[in-house]
Amino acid sequence: MRAFYLLLKVAAILVWSAFVIAPFLWALTTSFKTANGVTGGPTYIPWVDYQPSLAAWQGLFGSGAGSIDIVGPFISSVMVTLSASLVSLVLGTLAAYGLSRFSYKAGPVGNSDLTFFFVSQRIMPPVVLAIPFFLMLGWLGLLDTVLGLIIVYVALLLPIAVWVMVDFFNTIPKELDETAMIDGCTPIEAFWRVILPNAVPGLVVAGIFCIIFGWNDFFFAFTLTFTQTQLLPVAIVSLNSSVTPWWSLSASALISVTPLIVVAFLVERYLDKGSIGGRK
Amino acid sequence: MARIELKHVGHAYNRIDGTPRYALYPLDLAWEDGGTYALLGPSGCGKTTMLNIVSGLLTPSQGQVLIDGRDVTGIPAARRNIAQVFQFPVVYPSKSVYENLAFPLRCRNMPGREIDRRVNEIAELLNLDAILQRPARKLTPDAKQLISLGRGLVRDDVAVILMDEPLTVIDPQLKFHLRRKLKDISARHGHTLVYVTHDQNEAMTLAEQVIVMDNGHVVQVGTPQDLFENPAHTHVGYFIGSPSMNFLPCVVVDGEIRCFDQPVARTKVRTDALGANLTLGIRPEFVDIVAPDGAGSLAGRVADTQDLGAFSIVTVMVAEGWPVRAKVRHAPVAPNAEVGLRLSPDWIRLFADGALVSGGAISAM
Structure with missing residues (x-):
């Protein structure tokens, strides 16, 4: 019975964690994508599904066109x-x-x-x-x-x-x-x-x-x-x-x-x- | 150590219509240096109000508080050098036991070595030395209460130690132990000690003088023996003693005290000036059960017998609605038996409109 409750607890924590962390993961992967990687259908795994790029991050600290200094x-x-x-x-x-x-x-x-x-x-x-x-x-x-x-x-x-x-x-x-x-x-x-x-x-x-x-x-x-x-x-x-x-x-x-x-x-x-x- | 004097001190809150509602009626009272006093009375009778006035947490609406002759009425609690122990143990939860005890000294900017010496001394006295470094908030209520007391004792020049029902939340067994300890410490250090309680046993064991309060008034100040033998008011007789004093309506006719048309004793007291409302009071300890129709005894019927081992409490109805309790060594009486009650004349007290009638010896029939 105790094992059952433990299982229930772990399951609940896992579900909640996924709920909370998923958006961050989504944002994290998106931040390494290019325009193509975002709009060209769902992609998940870097180097396989899409080619990661630092362009977005560079744009936040750079001074080039289309970039800002954050x-x-x-x-x-x-x-x-x-x-x-x-x-x-x-x-x-x-x-x-x-x-x-x-x-x-x-x-x-x-x-x-x-x-x-x-x-x-x-x-x-x-x-x-x-x-x-x-x-x-x-x-x-x-x-x-x-x-x-x-x-x-x-x-x-x-x-x-x-x-x-x-x-x-x-x-x-x-x-x-x-x-x-x-x-x-x-x-x-x-x-x-x-x-x-x-x-x-x-x-x-x-x-x-x-x-x-x-x-x-x-x-x-x-x-x-x-x-x-x-x-x-x-x-x-x-x-x-x-x-x-x-x-x-x-x-x-x-x-x-x-x-x-x-x-x-x-x-x-x-x-x-x-x-x-x-x-x- | 100091003498505390209350001069015509009273405290009233204003009602909405502006008339005062007294929590404490104006009174004069003095607590001698080194004395131990108990404030005894039912809840809400003004005991705590009086204590807070002395400690400075409350400014009385009238009168003066003197400590060693100095008027401190307008002086805040911090500068009165008083210790107060509250009903619920108060410790500083963020500090260790040591820091709790040291706090009053730190407030007075005492050098660290002196603080250390005194804290250790008091910790030893209160058996707190083993737990000095523990966080105070994790202790049991009785240990916390000892710390509250210790914070008062650590200042050896403290004017008076005030205790507001400090043993209420303590286990009964520890209560007995702590009470002894309190008495011991106060005797050894000669502190002026004022102890608020609604428990007469506590008041009697701890205090040399008991101040009985009722409804914002001081009803009587006296030694436990005084209160037992000569209660100044029927309230005191009722409140002190277990079971409480018996009261019967009576009249005095031709020097004879008569209850329910039965003579019980003779008196020389002049009754013409006393008013109509006369009451006879006698402690259950001084009522004897005798054979019915004995001379000078009060006839009645046994209603109840409580066997308490060392003695029995026999309740005898002497008239419809008028029980008299007798505390006797043996109770060889059957329920509903007709008996006589002999009231020991030395211990009969007369009350006129509730107040003790003094003078006028009372003798047997």
């Missing part, structure tokens, strides 16, 4: 995503701690309303924000700059950080703060020396969400930049032309997804320990 957008994307995630995480964690531990009251407005206010920023469709952001960045002279994008992304990522962290702090008993204060900590020290070390799993989850949403955003990267600054998603889309270059799209998609996979592997052990839902 390194610049890649670096811009990393800068914007990491800076915005970091700022959101710092501000969001502080805000969430306040919302979790202290009561705020302004007339009928209380803590849960404030939390909802943060989260509600993500309820409206992004297009609603496009024009205000465009105008505001214009006034500040930050259109088409990395700094402008960072500011906009903080506005997008902060609600996620606050939301995740409020939930997480609520699972940490208040007695922990109280004990720390009785042991001689100021409230800030209690947060810094006792609560924060216990909030690492929450920080990891919030950080991952921030990085994923920041890295994948196309809409604002597209509407708020023109020529000087280009983020990776925009650069990839701009590869498209009258003939869709599946090979270079595949290659650039792989480049684009690699950092997220690296992040996932790096933080996996923290997730394992802390579980996504927080410490129950």
